[in-house]
Amino acid sequence: MDTELLKTFLEVTKTRHFGRAADNLYLTQSAVSFRIRQLESQLGNPLFSRQRGNVHLTAAGERLQPYAEAILQTWGRAKQDVALTDSLNTQLAIGASPLFWEFDGISAWINRIYATVPGLALRLESVKREGMAKRLFDKSIDLFITSEPPKIENLHVQKVRDYQLQLVTNQPHCDVHSVRDMPLIYLDWGTRFSVEHSRIPELQRTPVLHTHSCKMALDYILENGGVGYFPSPVVANSAALGELYVVEDAPVMEQSLYLVWREASDKEALINAIVDVPFKNVIESI
Numbered sequence: 001m002d003t004e005l006l007k008t009f010l011e012v013t014k015t016r017h018f019g020r021a022a023d024n025l026y027l028t029q030s031a032v033s034f035r036i037r038q039l040e041s042q043l044g045n046p047l048f049s050r051q052r053g054n055v056h057l058t059a060a061g062e063r064l065q066p067y068a069e070a071i072l073q074t075w076g077r078a079k080q081d082v083a084l085t086d087s088l089n090t091q092l093a094i095g096a097s098p099l100f101w102e103f104d105g106i107s108a109w110i111n112r113i114y115a116t117v118p119g120l121a122l123r124l125e126s127v128k129r130e131g132m133a134k135r136l137f138d139k140s141i142d143l144f145i146t147s148e149p150p151k152i153e154n155l156h157v158q159k160v161r162d163y164q165l166q167l168v169t170n171q172p173h174c175d176v177h178s179v180r181d182m183p184l185i186y187l188d189w190g191t192r193f194s195v196e197h198s199r200i201p202e203l204q205r206t207p208v209l210h211t212h213s214c215k216m217a218l219d220y221i222l223e224n225g226g227v228g229y230f231p232s233p234v235v236a237n238s239a240a241l242g243e244l245y246v247v248e249d250a251p252v253m254e255q256s257l258y259l260v261w262r263e264a265s266d267k268e269a270l271i272n273a274i275v276d277v278p279f280k281n282v283i284e285s286i
Helices: 004-015 018-025 029-043 058-081 104-116 127-138 189-196 216-226 232-240 268-275
Strands: 048-051 054-057 092-095 118-125 143-146 155-169 185-187 209-211 227-231 253-262
Touching: 004 018, 004 058, 004 127, 048 127, 048 253, 058 155, 092 127, 092 268, 104 118, 104 268, 127 143, 127 227, 127 253, 143 268, 155 232, 185 189, 185 227, 189 253, 209 216, 216 227, 216 232
Parallel strands: 092 118, 092 143, 185 209
Antiparallel strands: 048 054, 143 253, 155 227, 155 253
16 A cells, blocks of 8 residues: 555545645645545545535545554554664654643653653654544554543553643633623533533533633633633643633632553553653643
């Protein structure tokens, strides 16, 4: 299988347009069309329907997409593993949602890992929460960071930190009732958070910003105003600067951070060494 065909397929899938895919891949549109025809010929099924300029995945294309993504991820990791040198002789892939990679303390944890495990090459990948277990079992990542560990057999789960989410606004002296007409900023902290959030009547409206990025949410509320749930260290830091204020009488949501990896992983010794690296100050220094 030519991986360039899969790259082209995924680019057309993303753009839904052969011309834009060609621009992004620095190819001609005819070259993109030729690659897609090659792939369709190899698979024996059309992958896209083309009607009046609209490009949509066929049922076969929908089925191919997750395989194409997994193949390219695995191939990229394989190339890096093969290219390891005497000074970089071990590779480990860690997955997390973008929200958790933005925790400043995670960088300190990663640096402590490098100090603990010499010769280590890390791949830090942003992974959708719902796809983490699958990526773990297809071995495209070795472990992941999450606030919602899956209840699946043959997984090790280790809690590494507790933290809180607090409802804040840029206006002082607000209670839950007085923020009901403010723009809502919704940071996606997961299913449990979503359920608890849905129990607060004053927050049941369409968010002006729904994001997985703590930085974008914070920048928005500081620039434009609004209300939303943020980690307590962000609240403390911004409150000290007079930028954010805790909403009085709003529920505080308790959260935890976990590391998850496969049982009997071929990198179990390395993972155990990493898991033993303390998460000290990971949440405090967000």
